[in-house]
Amino acid sequence: MTSADAARAPRVAVAGLSARLVAQSAARAGLNVVALDIFGDRDTREHAGLWFDIGGNGLSIDRARLYDALEHAARLPRMLGLIVTSGLEPLAAELARAPRVPRFIGNGAQAEAVRDPRRFFALLDEAHITHPEVRPTPPADRSGWLVKRSDGCGGTHIEWADDIERAPAGAYFQRLAKGRSMSALFVAAHREAAVIGFAEQLTVEAGRLPFVHAGSLGPVRLPRHVAARIVEAIDTIVWQTDLTGLNSIDFLLDGDTFSVLEINTRPSSTMALYETAWPDAWPRGLIGAHLDACLHGELPHAAAQSPPLFAGQRVVFAREGFSASRAFSDACFHDPACHDVPLAGARIEAGQPVCTMTVTAPAFAELRDALDREHARLLQRIETLSRP
Numbered sequence: 192m193t194s195a196d197a198a199r200a201p202r203v204a205v206a207g208l209s210a211r212l213v214a215q216s217a218a219r220a221g222l223n224v225v226a227l228d229i230f231g232d233r234d235t236r237e238h239a240g241l242w243f244d245i246g247g248n249g250l251s252i253d254r255a256r257l258y259d260a261l262e263h264a265a266r267l268p269r270m271l272g273l274i275v276t277s278g279l280e281p282l283a284a285e286l287a288r289a290p291r292v293p294r295f296i297g298n299g300a301q302a303e304a305v306r307d308p309r310r311f312f313a314l315l316d317e318a319h320i321t322h323p324e325v326r327p328t329p330p331a332d333r334s335g336w337l338v339k340r341s342d343g344c345g346g347t348h349i350e351w352a353d354d355i356e357r358a359p360a361g362a363y364f365q366r367l368a369k370g371r372s373m374s375a376l377f378v379a380a381h382r383e384a385a386v387i388g389f390a391e392q393l394t395v396e397a398g399r400l401p402f403v404h405a406g407s408l409g410p411v412r413l414p415r416h417v418a419a420r421i422v423e424a425i426d427t428i429v430w431q432t433d434l435t436g437l438n439s440i441d442f443l444l445d446g447d448t449f450s451v452l453e454i455n456t457r458p459s460s461t462m463a464l465y466e467t468a469w470p471d472a473w474p475r476g477l478i479g480a481h482l483d484a485c486l487h488g489e490l491p492h493a494a495a496q497s498p499p500l501f502a503g504q505r506v507v508f509a510r511e512g513f514s515a516s517r518a519f520s521d522a523c524f525h526d527p528a529c530h531d532v533p534l535a536g537a538r539i540e541a542g543q544p545v546c547t548m549t550v551t552a553p554a555f556a557e558l559r560d561a562l563d564r565e566h567a568r569l570l571q572r573i574e575t576l577s578r579p
Contacts, residue, residue, distance in 0.1 A: 203482075204264040204293045206245065207276025208252065208344075211235040211531050213458050216466065216476035217274070225264045227257065228276075232546075233524050233532040241267075250543065252278055261292040272296040274481065275457055280306065281342040283456065296485045297436045302456040304432040308341050308363040315451060318427045322451045323368040323443075330364060337365045337401075344455070346394055346403040354399050368450055370443025372402075373411070376461050376477075377425055378437055378491055380484040384429040385491055386422050387477070388468075389413055390461045392441070393505060397542055406505035406547070408558045409464040410498055417447055424451065436485040437462070437477060460504070467551060468498035500551045503558035504530075507548060507569045512540045519576040528565050545573065 205213045206227035211234055214224045218238040226239035229246035236242050243260035247253035264270060272294035275283060280302070286292060287299025305311045308325060315322050329352060330336055336352035340362050343349070352364055372392040377384045390409030394402040413421070425440055439459035441452040462477045472492075473480065483489040517535040523546055524532045530547045539545055548569060550561040 200269070202240075202264075202267055202270045203296070203478075204261065204270065204273045205239075205276065206257065206261065206273060206279060207457075208250065208278030209235070209531060210242075210276060211238070212460055212463055213274055213276050213478060214238040216458075216462060216478040219466075219474075219476035220479040220482070221475065222271070222478075223269070225267065225270075227260045227264070229278075230531065230537075231534065233520065233534055234530055254282075257282075258289075258292065261286075261289075265291055265293045270294075271482070271486075274478065277344040277455075277457065277460075280344055280455075280457070296482065297458075298434055298438070298456040301433050301435070305428070305434070305454040305456060306341055308339075311454070314428065314431055318424070318431070320424045320427065320451055321449065324366040326364050328364070329358065333364075335367050337367055338362050339365055339453075347400060349402050350399055351401060365452075368443055368445075370445035370448075370450060372441070373444045373449075374407070374439050374441050374459065374461055375421060375425065376437065376439045376459055376465065377429075378477075378480050378484045379429045379434040380436075380488045380490050382430045382433055383490060384422075384425050384434075386425060387491075388461075388465050389418065389421075390464055395508070397508070404460075404506070405508075406503065406562070407461050407464060408501070408503045408555065408562075409461060410468050410501065411555065413444075414447065417444070417449065421449055424449075428454065437481040463504055463549065464502045467502040467549070468500050500553065501555045501558055502549065502551050503562045504547055504549045505562045505566055507545045507566055509539045509541055509543055509545050509573070510570070512538070513573060513577045514538050516577045519572060522572055522576060523569075529569070545569065 200223040202223045203217050204225045210226040210228040214226045215238045217224045224239040225241045226235050227243045227245045245252050245257045270293050274296050283302050284300045287295035312325050333352040338350050338352045338358050340348040375389050376387040388410035390407045393406040395405040397403045437458040439455045443450045466473050480491040515533040515537045520535040523529040548565040552558050
């Protein structure tokens with residue numbers, strides 16, 4: 192898109208802990224992006240005409256800075272509205288009603304039907320959709336149980352139940368269940384859904400957090416009968432809740448059986464897998480499909496069943512604290528496998544995300560090894576280019 196085209200393009204605000212992935216997809220859709228996040232990574236700024244810092248203490252969003260930035264964005268010409276990413280789940284309904292901010296494009300009040308564990312698991316029970324055992328109060332024996340906050344994201348809201356003394360407000364307890372951690376990305380409109388694809392989720396243990404999100408692999412080909420039952424469950428949930436736009440469902444797959452964990456009522460990071468695997472199917476990016484669903488009630492056509500490529504992405508976490516040098520930032524920025532590139536001088540503490548590595552392969556089985564190689568290469572780059 193030329194600078195003249197960008198000046199005339201409709202605008203969209205993208206807000207969350209990290210805006211890069213959605214900003215990149217929105218730019219692909221020909222939109223002029225206003226990004227609001229806590230990192231301000233180099234590639235986020237590359238895809239956004241404007242960037243606002245909404246960071247609070249640590250890796251958190253400052254509410255006042257968020258609203259100040261959104262009110263500024265709302266005054267910009269040709270503003271279509273606001274798309275949220277991870278980290279703003281607790282504020283979705285509020286942002287959908289708030290004055291002086293861009294129109295909310297996505298799930299506002301209807302998200303409560305799946306974010307409230309009492310309502311969501313009751314819905315699953317009524318529809319005979321399997322899920323791990325849940326309860327609102329601590330079990331007498333907490334071993335083998337997790338405690339989850341309903342307003343969290345990225346696995347940072349999950350802890351072992353026997354590690355906590357008192358559950359936070361809004362938390363619930365879920366029994367640990369067997370299975371391969373999976374997700375399905377889907378687009379919804381007018382109580383109907385179109386499933387984009389299935390992906391395997393990667394997690395790491397980080398201190399007291401046993402299942403921190405660390406990436407994904409996909410698209411995954413599931414047996415036809417298994418995929419059909421998962422699609423049926425998604426159709427039922429969407430019919431009951433009226434979800435709209437891009438959403439994802441997390442589930443455990445154990446042989447031919449699946450067990451639903453939760454719904455993410457916003458664009459998911461797995462978008463990148465499908466945009467990479469089926470580039471011709473999404474010439475306007477999946478954010479284009481999100482806008483079509485939310486603003487016009489239109490669902491996308493199904494993607495091809497056999498992707499020409501498979502894709503994997505993995506978040507690299509810092510083993511020790513360091514400051515990104517200019518050489519490190521430049522090397523990452525010019526590396527096509529590296530995304531969410533920190534600015535020179537950015538301080539990254541131990542355990543915090545450094546960047547996201549992305550690979551492609553002609554076979555799904557090759558993705559893990561390819562990601563391991565990229566991960567090792569990035570750690571070596573940190574060692575050689577960001578040391579005094």
